[in-house]
Amino acid sequence: MEQDNSRTLRDYLFLVLRGMAMGAADVVPGVSGGTIAFITGIYEELIDSLRRIDHKAVACLFQQGIAAAWRHINGNFLLAIFGGVLFSVFSLAKLITYCLEAFPILVWAFFFGLILASGAYISRSISLRAWTTLLAFAVGIALAVAISVMRPASLPGDWWIVMLSGSLAICAMILPGISGSFILLMIGIYGVILEAVSSFNLVLLACFGFGCVIGLLLFSHVLSWMLRRFHDMTLALLTGFLLGSLNVIWPWKQTLATTVNRHGEAVPLVQENILPWTYQNLTGNESQLIAALGTAAVGFGLVLLLEYGLKSSTKLVD
Template sequence: MSLRGNRLWGVAARGMAMGAADVVPGVSGGTIAFITGIYQELLDSISRVGPHAITVLRRHGPLVAWQYINGSFLLALFAGILISIVSLARLIGYLLDTYPVTLWGFFFGLVLASVIPVLRRVPRWNTGAFFYLLLGVLVAIGVSELRPAQIPATPLILFLSGAVAICAMILPGISGSFILLMIGIYPHVLAAVHELQVMKLLYFAAGALTGLMLFSRLLSWLMHHYLARTLAFLGGILLGSLNIIWPWKLASEPVAGEHLPPLLSNTSPWTYAEVSGESNYLLAALIAAAVAALIVLAVDFYGHRQGGASEGR
């Protein structure tokens, strides 16, 4: 697979959007990959990185092996993700602290609108597809009801956390950051990024790489062999994940050191204003959600039109 230089910049931009989403505990970078039209290519490319790629390298040389794994695509995408995580971690944290309702309104609109392109791609709807749609909803709601734990950031825990988080990150609708938050590792990972704690980042990255290699193969296989059920399940996860990113939340139990919406309980905008004594920022949240939804639908429309034009040639 070869890529033109201008597309590499587009892939890197998608990577930056994925990285920005992955920083937020409640939004999945996999959602961004799906709505920007690179999800299947991402899974297929990652799944090719493995023993067979080494065989290709030995028999045919570096250039053929690089093309086999779609190396230019992966390099541009993960460079964008890394740049975004390192550069935007502080900004996202600031926005979550300063404009939480508006920012979560934006992400709510983004995820809600993302359901449309996912479910529209289901090739056929039958009892099985509807079952997996419901199953996806229940899985996401179950994840959203988890409560934070506290575990030490040992090398093994960091490795396992990276493996689990990366699996969630490439699933549209389930946030790797949210999983990290629930198991009590998110503050350690964020601090390691901010303070460039190299060893902690290496342990976490090793786990993430291992999980990515294994889980991407499973997802790629499912997408190729059970497309309707897999897409229905992913669409259900997106719908269920809206419970995590509902903008108006109030504290229902003490949470040590964290004030992010996924750790709180959903409430109405009016109850939020009454209990918190602050504005409910309803108009700002609705505008942010509408803008996000329009962006998603515009990207999907453009990608669908480009795909149709390519097929017509």
């Protein structure tokens, strides 16, 4: 897939906006930027473009020059997407953290509706009649649920651990479903990374970024190969991941154990899903059921908007 020279400035603006949506999703522990890429129709081009950053791109660079190598890796597309991701992460990290603290039920309900509609939308593009595809779908759900019930670990914030964490998290970030932020939360590094972003700790951010680059380049080759050789099975597996992640973002949770972060604040460590009325009885807080249903409906409707209202723009990236 060579770089698409037919794209206009407006098309790249849409790509930047999609990248910003991916970055915003990746900040939330439980929502994947890959989910947004999947919903907006750029997932396969993203994976294929990342796969092209290899020895052939290096050979093209030395033999034909920078411009040819840039076209080979679909550079304008990648620049627009990851420019949007980085802008969103650095500009929205504090806002999303505040929203999660102030309006957790509404934020989780929004993403619940978003992902529920996304799973239904994507599943229509694959046939679940073949037993292999159906099995891949079931495996995706099972793996996502299994990861979601993992008990968090706690790792030190040493530079090499942060780098390895980046390699692991980026694999989840480009998978629809379980997010990289959730993986970081499970291994006890999420707070370290969020603090590094907020305080602009260049050393830790550089280590994390280097790990992300290595993991991204390696894992994109695996995903691209799977999509080329086993397209329907891979999409079924990814859709299963997507729907299985609903267990992570259920809005009403009971905290079973807490931990103290570096600021001396108690934060949830182990939680379980409960029903809205049970939540109100156990915590004494309003379940916000009506408002949550409303924000879930907004998330659900947003997918319908992306499906029907943005078809003209998504055709440009096919």
